[in-house]
Each structure stands twice: as C-alpha cells, then as structure tokens.
Amino acid sequence: MTSMASYQPVLSISKPENKEENQFDIYEAFQRILKDEQMSPPLAAILALTEVIENSNAGTMFELVNALKDGAEILKHRTPNPISLNAGCELFIAFVTLLPHDSANFLDLKRELIRQGEQYAAEALTYRQKIADLAVGFIKDGSVILTHSYSRVVMQTLLLAHKRKRISVFVTEARPRGLGIKTAEALTAAGIPCSVILDVAVAYVMDKVDFVLVGSEAVVESGGLINAVGSNQIAIIAKAANKPFYALAESYKFHRLFPLSQYDLPSHNSKILAFTQALQPDPPGLMGQNPADHSGSADKSQIKMSPGLDPHPPVKITQEQICQNNPNVDYTRPDLISLVFSDVGSLTPEGVSQYLVGMFAG
Secondary structure, X not given: OOOOOOOOOOOOOOOOOOOOHHHOOHHHHHHHHHOOOOOOHHHHHHHHHHXXXXXXXXXXXXXXXXXXXXHXXXXXXXXXXXXXXXXXXXXXXXXXXXXXXXXXXXXXXXXXXXXXXHHHHHHHOOHHHHHHHXXXXXXXXXXXXXXXXXXXXXXXXXXXXXXXXXXXXEEEOOOOOOOHHHHXXXXXXXXXXXXXXXXXXHHHHHHHOOEEEEOOOEEEOOOOEEEEOOXXXXXXXXXXXXXXXXXXXXXXXXXXXXXXXXXXXXOOOOOOOOOOOOOOOOOOOOOOOOHHHOOOOOOHHHOOOOOOOOOOOOOOXXXXXHHHOOOOEEEEOHHHOOEEEEOOEEEOHHHHHHHHHHHOXX
C-alpha cells in the first residue's frame, strides 16, 4: 500500500470536543463527516477511524488495531450498503498495521497515525480531478456517452470534457433511487445536451452511443465492478453491441472482495427479491363463515356471502415496497469491463487485481 507520509493536507474536518472513549460513537462521526458533499463513504470511514484513534485509550498496537476493527464492524452493521465504506476501513487498518515508525512512545505514534490519516483523506479529494484528466483523453470530439445513476467522478469528467470538446449524454433514470435525474439536471444546467432514458430502454439506445461511462461503489479483486443496480445489464448490452464500457474509480474504492455472483455481495440479504405471501381467499360463499359450522352434507347453496365483502380484495403494490424488495447495487464481471480509470492510471481488470495485491503487501 502506498505510504500516506508524503501527502499534504488540503482540508480540515471540524470535530466536536473530545469525548470519553465510552461516549464516542463512530457511526455518529461517520454521518457528520458525510455531510460534506465532497466526502465519499470510504473517506468518511477513514476519518471516522482516525477519531477512533483520537478517542481510544489503547496502550498497545494490538489494542489499537482491535479498536479500529471494532469500529469498522459497527459501521458495517449500521449501514444498509457497507461495500464502499468497507474498502476505506480495510485500507486504513492495513496502513496502520504496516506503517514503519520510529516514534519515541505510543502516544506519538497515535498522533502520527491521526495526522497521516487526515492528510490521506485530504489528498484523496484530488483524485477525481486526476481521473477526469486521464479519462478525457479517451473522449473524442462529438462523442455520445451513456452514463448510469449519479457519480461525483463521472460528473467531474463530463464537465471537464464539455469544456474541451462537444459531447452529448444519455442518462438512465436509475431506479429505484432515481439518481439519474440528479445527473441529468446538473448536466443540463451546465449546458451539456442530455436526455434521460428509461432503464428498460438501454438496449434501444445503445446503437446511438459511442461508449458507456459509469462510476463505482467498489472495484473488487477480480477486477469486477460493484455499482448502482442496472450497471451489470448495461455492461452486458454494451458487450453485445461491441461498445466500450468504462468505469471510473478512485483507488480507495479498490476492495479485497471476490464475489462470484450477485448473491455474494455484502449488501445482499434474504429480504431482497423475496416473494410475498400470496393471499388465500375463502371459497365462494364462505366469507365470514366458520368452516366447522358446515358439514359435508350441508347445502352450500343456502350459505350466503356477507353483503359488501369482496372474496378477491384488490392488492396495491407501492413504489416503496418495490424499492425495499430490490437491490441498490449489482456486480459486473471483469470480462464486461473495457478499462478502469483511476488515480493510479488506466487499468485493465487484470491490472486492478495486480494493483490490489501490491497495495496490501506493504
């Protein structure tokens, strides 16, 4: 993993007054840091973990690492989709574990870890600009681009491309969260020709686009991509149409995870895509009646239904129910991805795997 020692601070995160360790709430700190719109979950997790160090009474490295792991577990269990923040926690804990140091005492070491964690988060905010500068070189004048949902780094790239070249953008609606609308509104306000398409119209529009450009929740060890649900089917359609599928990902989103299917993702649970229990209406004529009151020899023609009762009541399914029953992210296989643009360069999916090995090898 790249050392954090060379990074220079470019921001400061406001913190509340120090609390006793048993009063410190890492999730509260995480949510407070996320209020900065430029902060992504991995960076917010790193800064929250630096506050764990600041509030910890650990006297040894073993105790400190355990406190960090406990904090990471709290964040994981209290966040509905913990994938990207897991990547940040994983990176910071590996850094703390592998950091060579010559501190005179453990208190000085803790101060150094806090300083470098904050410096890394500050430097990491510049990664989107580096990625945008790199990716714009692959965008030709007059390009028609398809993007999905909302991504800060994709937005920065498209806005930069608009300053230098002529582009137009198709944006998926990106249900269930509908964040594609946010993207389209921002692009339109910037003067970029933009059109919102239904998620189910991706195949319809694919022949019109030059390439697909998406952001990421995480890039995993296989070189595959975890991103807003729908990314996988867009990649499949792009592959069938022989159109490049590019992903943009900051290196702090590289995650030591190796999913083999959608159901291996940490965000998956039994409530996703579950079948609702079908209604079992009473047989005609028995509405409101006790079956035990009628023997097999009873004349069913004499049993009358209660007035005003419908044996088949109407069923309504709300958008909220649909959202709760569907995933927010999905997994895209590495063979569907053309390139991953990152602050460490343009990588093939195989290159991502190699980089991850080196990053966590010290």
